[in-house]
Amino acid sequence: MNNVIAWRNVTSPLFKARTKNLLAVVCGICIPLVAVGCGQTPAASFRLNLVESSKQRLTSSQEQQVATILTALFGTPDEPLAPPEIGLDNAKLKLAAGPVRSDIVGRKNGLYREHCSHCHGVTGDGMGPTAAFLNPYPRDYRPGVFKFKSTERADKPTHDDLVMVLRNGLAGSSMPSFALLSDAKIEALAEYVKYLSIRGEVELGLMRAYFELDDEDQGVLPQSREFLFEEIIDPVSEMWAVADEAIIDVPDMPSGLDMVASIAKGKELFYGNKANCVKCHGVSGLGDGQANDYDDWNKVVFQAHKTVEGAAEQAEKASTWEMSTEERDEYRVELAWLDRFETVLDGNALRPRTIRPRNLRQGVYRGGMRPLDLYYRIHAGINGAPMPAAKGTVPPEEIWDIVNYIRSLPYDFNGTLGADRPMVARDRM
Ligand code: HEC
Ligand code: HEC
Missing domain, CATH: 1.10.287 (Helix Hairpins)
Known part of the structure; x- marks a missing residue:
């Protein structure tokens, strides 16, 4: 069958609204008779990306169309259902999704709702109830942009990158470590992040596609599988599928390296025009350079x-x-x-906040503290953040020199701070 809407049996929000009204009438009659039932909380639903739909000036019937297509393709927070073509494991999604439920053996599913949604939101829009109190804000998965990963800047994270973020958390932010969860649970949560992210990016794609419609389409998106998959879904899911091929090629740190010379060279690069780290991380390395930009x-x-x-x-x-x-x-x-x-x-939308370049004298790094992690960060920059890639301007072996300099900074007590910036000033940052 060619029509995705018919192809999956959908309950459209409109239909739901009608059912709700009907329920209200039935309850109105029932409650006085039997004082049970009808007291359940409504099923969780995904929130539409209203900022994007308003920006694209979609009409409410177009918004409705997007919502209906998304439900047909991806199901609901309680019943997630990824199309087989995008290669997600529906069994894992089931474990992560839904309300928190337990049985005699212990909790079984609802992992995302239990551990993540109060920050990242049920929809993965980064707007759970706790989000407004945090700085930085929790990640909004919908644009499909992730920061701390082993792949080239514009590429998706690998599955292992997501697993690492979940195991280690992001040091220096409120994103906690979930190391105490079993491997199976971490796997399920990583899969669910991908699901929410692909769903969110498809939603953006659908909303932007109205702009390209011809007059004869009369403001309605084609609903053929061909259009939806070839134009909107495949380009997103393929990026996830090839992430493993985009892992940054890291040369070994030169053997027999003179560490003192390497640190000195790294320092020169840090302050020099080529790498120009000083622009944002500041003369002091405290992150007090340019700080008026946004992620x-x-x-x-x-x-x-x-x-x-x-x-x-x-x-x-x-x-x-x-x-x-x-x-x-x-x-x-x-x-x-x-x-x-x-x-x-x-x-x-949460009130926009500027992003602060990292204070490099604390030795606290979101994406991991191994030399390899720092190499990835410097080579590719931080996707979604103003931090640029050194790839192309700094040769690979010199990136190692910068890594060595960065790693020396927390111990550099006689560095560039000078007598006018006592150490206590540094501790306060
Ligand atoms: C207390 C709030 C909080 C909770 C709970 C939380 N996170 Fe986060 N998470 C954050 C914040 C804040 C960031 C962004 C940090 C940053 O940008 O530096 C983040 C970022 C992320 C990222 C993006 C990493 C990247 O490379 O960009 C992923 C993926 C993620 N969280 C997944 C999860 C999952 C899955 C759960 C539940 C198991 C979870 N988080 C629970 C606050 C939270
Ligand atoms: C245009 C501004 C800018 C420039 C130039 C810049 N950075 Fe950054 N850097 C940032 C910002 C902003 C962050 C914080 C990003 C975030 O939290 O998402 C950051 C974060 C970092 C981190 C922390 C990574 C982590 O895992 O927490 C390191 C290390 C770093 N930068 C090193 C460098 C080095 C080395 C250079 C020069 C090669 C450099 N930066 C150039 C803005 C910049």
Whole structure:
């Protein structure tokens, strides 16, 4: 069958809303008779990416279409169902998903809801109830961008990278270590992160695809499997499938290396024009260089606020212009969009926060403290963050020199701090 919606038996949110109304009526009759039932919490649902849909100016029926396609393809938080083509293990997803449940043998599933969703949100949008209190904010998996991994900058993390993040946590952030969970549970959670991320990126793809529609499509996306898979889903799932091939090729650290000379060379590179680490990490290495930039997730929201402000200014000016009826109608549509976008941003995005370059004198690294981890970070930079890749500007053996210098910094008590910056100043950072 060619139509994905028919191909999977879906309950659309509209249908659900109707069922709810019906339920309300039935309950209204039942409750006075039998004071049981109807007291259950509603099933968890995925939240639509309203920031993106508002940005793309989708109509509510287009939003509805996206929601229906997503449910057909990916199921619900309680009943996740990944299309076989994307290569996820549905048994693992089942273990990670759903409400927290236990039986006589102990807890069986609901792992994500138990351990992750209060930070990362049921949808994986990084907006669980705890998120607003944290800095940095928990990761929003939906853009499919991950920071701490062994692959080239633009590539997805490998499965093992995700497992490592879960085992070790991200030191210096509120992302905890889940080392006490069994291997099977960690595996299931890593798979579930991939599922949420692929689902989120497909959602973005669908929302952006409306922009490319022809007039004859009349604002409705094609629902053929061919369109959905070839145009939207495959490009995302293929990136995950080839992550293992994108692992950074790391040359061995030169044997018989003179460590003192290597550290000195690394220091020169750190302050030099080529690597220019000093620009952000500061003359002191305390992370007090350029600190007014945002990571990608915050930048999207920051720029959306700017768009709204700019459009509001423009609208204010336009209000005094003479306009034809047609122009006046367009102007009203614009104002209505502006109003909605502003409300959506207030209710669906966390306040943007600038990102701080790492204080390199503490020896605390999110992505791991092995020399290899630092090599990965410096070679590829940090995807989604302003930290650039040294690949291409600094030859591989010199990256090792920078690694050695970075590793010496926490012990460099006579370094560049000078008498005017006593050590206590450093401890306060
Ligand atoms: C107390 C809050 C909290 C909890 C609970 C939590 N995380 Fe996180 N997580 C974070 C924060 C904060 C970050 C982002 C850190 C950063 O950007 O430096 C993060 C980042 C991540 C990342 C992204 C790593 C990368 O390379 O970009 C993954 C994957 C992740 N968490 C998975 C999980 C999973 C799975 C669980 C549950 C088993 C979980 N987290 C539980 C706060 C949390
Ligand atoms: C444009 C600014 C910028 C430049 C240039 C820059 N960094 Fe960074 N760096 C950052 C930011 C911001 C972070 C924090 C990223 C995050 O937490 O996601 C960071 C993080 C780091 C980390 C911590 C990684 C971890 O696992 O926690 C190291 C190490 C690092 N940078 C080293 C370097 C080195 C070495 C150079 C020069 C080759 C460099 N940086 C150049 C902005 C920069």
